[in-house]
Amino acid sequence: MEIQSSRLLRKVLIGATGSALALTSALAANYEDTMPLETVKPAPNLEEVLPHPEQREEAMAKLAEFESRTGKRPNILVYLMDDVGWGDLGVYGGGVAVGAPTPNMDALARDGLMLTSAYSQPSSSPTRATLLTGQLPVRHGILRPTLYNEPGGLTNAVTLAQLLSDAGYVTQAVGKWHMGENPGSQPQNVGFDDFSGFLSVSDLYTEWRDPYFYPEIATSEERTEMIREWAFEKYWVHAEKGGTIEQVKEIDIEVSSHLDEYWKDYSIEFIEKMADSDQPFFLYHCTRGAHFDNYPRDEYEGSSPAKQVYKDTIVELDDILGELVAALERTGQLENTLIFIASDNGPEMESWPDSAYSPFRGAKGSTWEGGVRVPAIFYWKGMIEPGRASDGLFDIADIFNTCLTLAGATDSIPTDRFIDGVDQTSFLLAEEGLSNRKYIYYWLMSYFSAVRVAEYKYVQFAESDSGEGIVNPGGFTGYIMAFPYYHLYNLYLDPKEEHNVSIRKLVFTDLFLEAMKKHIDTFLEYPPVVEIITGH
Structure with a gap:
């Protein structure tokens, strides 16, 4: 696969008509009607799966052949972007069409598996913890999302990083963490051998320094000093397993503009270091961009056709991914590495125009499709059949189970807690692999919001996206709407979730009630750590 700089391709791509269609034309989609299919339960504490035994056998044989040929388990690279919308990437209909070409991501999608129904949680911190647990x-x-100096929730967690480390992997975290600043939730104490990045989220480092957003602080020496004395972390930090964090550089606006560049270099150094290692690696690379506020470095300022800071940042994120892939190829590790590219939630719409694009209703902070349906691409040269697109359901929790299968460490999955992830190894590796997931369960904070089966989504709680106090559609300024009679949406016909068809689709009611009951029953045997509201 040829990785190119989006800056080099820009003259070719800008002005091309039907660019998104051209990019997706090489993708062959497969489809399975999952609604009538029966699920099986792999273990009492595991989510139900759709079994595809022949595909499972094919995938495991392929994995065994890989291990025999290479002498070790595959490397894993997770490239997790911040607040990037489903529609930002070219292969999802964005790219050139929305003023920010993404040729590297598009190339990986064309040469791998592109998912159109992949789901995160409504916001950053919950998604990141779900991926790792x-x-x-x-x-x-x-x-x-955890805020200024708040503790996280990973102190008693069993993380993917820890289990992969126990299985012989070198585990590296780079970039945004955002699961708490307390020592028990820091990456070096939850399974990572090394961490370089920041513990919080972009705006908490820079917003109070910017006179445009906080003139009452930025123009006052006394208030600026007051903020400086508050206990939250203000630095890019580094830590090694079991150690304490060391401050690398205070993050001001100028430093913030270079963080993704610094972190890219750190990950490339790690990739180069691992080239001659007998151990496989897990590289968890989380970008700063494109979370508000975006301050592109000079090289990228105005680099997008849109000439706007969010779009400039998308161009940089695409280039960074291209450089990471090029480093893998240059060091002879590309064929040994599974690459997963995704966003941590839907687009942030309350910071318009420093925000993303989505064809769906709602945005970050909500359980409307716009808040939780994210771009997701898998690439593994020689292992994942190229040119595949699938609308099979995928939850970011599935990374946990799938990576442990790839690592040969499924026996390490804890049995004292419920695991919501599903092993999707056969989905990825079988030639025409189908999703092993039948249900997507949507949670809005502690509210059991909705469930999806096939193309239908049953909604009982949702966030308002219009009315008094709403800044922009979606986001964190709405209020909980409880539907006395459930709403049902056909996501194929109505991706904007505007037409409630429940009164004409009553025949499906028991299907959804059964799915919800099975899900709620898991909390009886494995109680949640917070009080939950389940509705009907």
């Missing part, structure tokens, strides 16, 4: 937020306890 395989659990829904009401089980791991992080329900919303």
Whole structure:
């Protein structure tokens, strides 16, 4: 696969008509009607799965052949972007069409598996903890983004990093953490051998320094000093396993503009270091961009056709991914590495125009599709059949189970807690792999919001996205709407979730009630760590 700089391709791509269609034309989609299919339960504490035994056998044989040929288990690279919308990438209909070409991400999608129904949690911290624990937020306890100096929720967690480390992997975290600043929730204490990044989220480092957003602080020496004395972390930090964090550089606006560049270099150094290692690696690379506020470095300022800071940042994120992939190829590790690219939630719409694009209703902070349906691409040269697209359901919790299968460490999955992730190894590796997941369960904080089966979504709680106090559609300024009679949306016909068809689709009611009952029953045997509201 040829990785190129989006800056080099820009003259070719800008002005091309039908660019998104051209990019997706090489993708062959497969489909399975999951609604009538029966699920099986792999273990009492594991989510039900759709079994595909022949595909499972094919995938495991492929994995065994890989291990025999290479002498070790595969490397894993997670490239997790911040607040990037489903529609920002070219292969999802964005790219050139929305003023920010993404040729590297598009190339990986064309040469790998592109998912159109992949789901995160409504916001950053819950998603990140779900990826690392395989659990829904009401089980791991992080329900919303952690803020200034708040403790996290990973102190008693069993993380993917820890289990991969126990399985012989070198584990490296780079970039945004955002699961708490307390020592028990810091990356070096939950399974990572090394961490370089920041513990919080972009705006908490810079907003109070910017006179545009906080003139009452930035123009007052006394208030600026007051903020400086508050206990929250203000630095890019570094830590090694079991150690304490060391401050690398205070993050002001100028430093913030270079963080993704610094972190890219750190990850490339790690990739180069691992080239001659007998151990596989897990590289968890989380970008600063494109969370508000975006301050592109000089090289990228005005680099997008849109000439706007969010779009400039998307161009940089695409280039960074290209450089990471090029480093893998240059060091002979590309064929040994599974790459997963995703966003931590839907687009942030309350910071418009420093925000993302989505074709769905709602945005970050909500359980409307716009808040939780995210771009997701898998690439593994020679192992994942190229040119695949699938609308099979995928939850970011599935990374937990899938990576442990790839690592040969499924026996390490804890049995004292419920794991919501599903092993999707056969989905990835079988030639025409189908999703092993039948249900997507949507949680809005502690509210059991909705469930999806096939193309239908049954909604009982949702966030308002219009009315008094709403800054922009979606986000964190709405209020909880409880529907006395459930709403049902056909996501194929109505991705904006505007037409409630429940009164004409009553035949499906028992299907959804059964799915919800099975899900709620898991909390009886494995109680949640927070009080939950389940509705009907």
